[in-house]
Amino acid sequence: MSTYIKFIAPYSSMVTVIEECSSEVEGIEISIEVGNMEDGAQIAKRAERDNYDIIISRGGTAQLLRHVTRIPVIDVTMSGYDILRVLMMTHEFNETKALIGYPNMLSGAQAVIDLLDLSVDLFTIDSIDEIEQMVYEVRELGYQVVIGDVGIVESAKRHGMEAFLIQTGRETIIDALEEARASDIFFKWNFSRTEMLSKIIKHQDRDVMVIDDQGDILFEAWHTFDRCPINDTELAQIPTTIDFNYLVNWRYYIKGHQQVDVKVEHFVHEETLYFLLHFNQHDDILNQLDWVEQISVKQKPTVIAESDPMQAVMRVIHNGVSAHQLFFLIGETGTGRGLLAHYIHHLSWSGKTLVEVDLSRCQFEYLDELLSPEVGTIYLRHLSQMSIERYHVLGRFLQKALAADKHVVLSVNQSVVHQFDTPLIDRSIEVFVPPLEDRPEDFKGLVTLFAAYFHQHFGTSVMKIQTDVIEELKRYEWRGHARELKSFLKSVVLAERGYVLKYEHVKKYLQEKYSPRSTSVYQLEGTLEDIEHQVIQSVLEEENYNQSKAAKRLGINRSTLWRKLKQN
Numbered sequence: 001m002s003t004y005i006k007f008i009a010p011y012s013s014m015v016t017v018i019e020e021c022s023s024e025v026e027g028i029e030i031s032i033e034v035g036n037m038e039d040g041a042q043i044a045k046r047a048e049r050d051n052y053d054i055i056i057s058r059g060g061t062a063q064l065l066r067h068v069t070r071i072p073v074i075d076v077t078m079s080g081y082d083i084l085r086v087l088m089m090t091h092e093f094n095e096t097k098a099l100i101g102y103p104n105m106l107s108g109a110q111a112v113i114d115l116l117d118l119s120v121d122l123f124t125i126d127s128i129d130e131i132e133q134m135v136y137e138v139r140e141l142g143y144q145v146v147i148g149d150v151g152i153v154e155s156a157k158r159h160g161m162e163a164f165l166i167q168t169g170r171e172t173i174i175d176a177l178e179e180a181r182a183s184d185i186f187f188k189w190n191f192s193r194t195e196m197l198s199k200i201i202k203h204q205d206r207d208v209m210v211i212d213d214q215g216d217i218l219f220e221a222w223h224t225f226d227r228c229p230i231n232d233t234e235l236a237q238i239p240t241t242i243d244f245n246y247l248v249n250w251r252y253y254i255k256g257h258q259q260v261d262v263k264v265e266h267f268v269h270e271e272t273l274y275f276l277l278h279f280n281q282h283d284d285i286l287n288q289l290d291w292v293e294q295i296s297v298k299q300k301p302t303v304i305a306e307s308d309p310m311q312a313v314m315r316v317i318h319n320g321v322s323a324h325q326l327f328f329l330i331g332e333t334g335t336g337r338g339l340l341a342h343y344i345h346h347l348s349w350s351g352k353t354l355v356e357v358d359l360s361r362c363q364f365e366y367l368d369e370l371l372s373p374e375v376g377t378i379y380l381r382h383l384s385q386m387s388i389e390r391y392h393v394l395g396r397f398l399q400k401a402l403a404a405d406k407h408v409v410l411s412v413n414q415s416v417v418h419q420f421d422t423p424l425i426d427r428s429i430e431v432f433v434p435p436l437e438d439r440p441e442d443f444k445g446l447v448t449l450f451a452a453y454f455h456q457h458f459g460t461s462v463m464k465i466q467t468d469v470i471e472e473l474k475r476y477e478w479r480g481h482a483r484e485l486k487s488f489l490k491s492v493v494l495a496e497r498g499y500v501l502k503y504e505h506v507k508k509y510l511q512e513k514y515s516p517r518s519t520s521v522y523q524l525e526g527t528l529e530d531i532e533h534q535v536i537q538s539v540l541e542e543e544n545y546n547q548s549k550a551a552k553r554l555g556i557n558r559s560t561l562w563r564k565l566k567q568n
């Protein structure tokens, strides 16, 4: 793209030199007019209307033009050569000579005069307004010849003096033309970049970024995000992995539980490739499904397994986890199947998410969403409440899940392997989780663990449990297994003020719990949540730990009941 230059020459003899020089600078189209000061100002105004890119002029005229036009004005500053030429030319004259000019021009002139031992005196002016007065004073001082710029020469002539104009040489004009061209390129580049960025802002794109082909950031604006949600390495990879056959490329990043979608558009501007990135936080669909709960298992779950049957369970899990992906945890509700599912997940996928799925309420058309890369283990519950026709859909999903390298854990009350195809079953293990009465050796560990848990979570004071408390607890029938034991213990330790959980105390609570009146007499201690929990436990007991029946009686749905049970 050419640079259109209006050269306003302050004197006519400059025109020929400019014409000669203009062919030596590439990329310019030049139009020359002669006009000093006010005449020059009129030319500049016309040049602005005619859309010239840049004006070049000299000295006082250039200074004046900067006030009358918005087009950039380049000043052809006088060089040492220009001054040297005029001084050499006037050297032969014997008349006394005065060089009048602005300070910047005179400092160079003084050096030339000193070096060549010339007889010229210098007189400084700071503005055009001082010209007349200075020329008058110089004449009064007896000087016969005046050297200077156009304004000074004209004034000297008016005062009847001999005057020599400092002419601009070729090299100075070429310098000015090159400067005009370089400045114009810079202005245009800057202008179009600003225009491009303002277009982006006008579109009100909120989370956007413009990067160049090196991945360097030129512009960024954030609204949903605090800052760029992808890291520097990911950002730098974008330009190198774009398919230019498409106007728009997409990139997806998993950040925690969120998916970040990046729409990448590319465009060429001034021969440079740029990328416009729009960032979107992808709605986490799993979050919206109320039959799915996403859990991050950060710590290895503590599983009490002192008893032989529980040790056998742990051995099966440890030995099977590397070669098997599908686990059937067979046992009654409250025996710890959920805890074991977390444990299995932690063994292989501690950095990923575990999703708990309530099959009784599952929308099967969304099941594939569970196969997203951040999910490590899928824990399926309430299979018995899923309609039998769904088995083949579930079977297909299990195959896909195993192919996607997930672990799947199913908690069931009895063996269901006969419902599935052989290829699936070959990759599965059945783990029989024993009822609490079959593992009395675990009571001590469980009671200690639960007491510590309540101390941590509710600030209860019990730190130590008397041995006969454990023995007493073993004698009772815990139909809700570990969950019921935990719940009972919660009521007891909440009421306890001392550090030691004593036999008499526990005995009293057990009697109340198992007396016919117990279901309607609640401990009105603790928070509203604690009292609610006692009510839930009583109803569960009365319904023989059938959660569906209990939920129905309490007027809440099954998943709410389950969540409430889990909170404790």
Ligand SMILES: Nc1ncnc2c1ncn2[C@@H]1O[C@H](COP(=O)(O)OP(=O)(O)OP(=O)(O)O)[C@@H](O)[C@H]1O
Pocket (backbone or CB within 6 Å): 302, 303, 304, 305, 331, 332, 333, 334, 335, 336, 337, 338, 339, 340, 381, 411, 446, 449, 482, 483, 486, 568
């Ligand atoms: N062996 C164990 N060691 C430590 N805690 C246990 C153990 N077994 C069960 N628990 C605790 O008892 C409570 C009930 O266990 P869990 O929820 O795992 O049972 P579940 O068999 O999954 O029952 P449901 O299917 O009804 O939820 C949980 O708080 C769990 O942490």
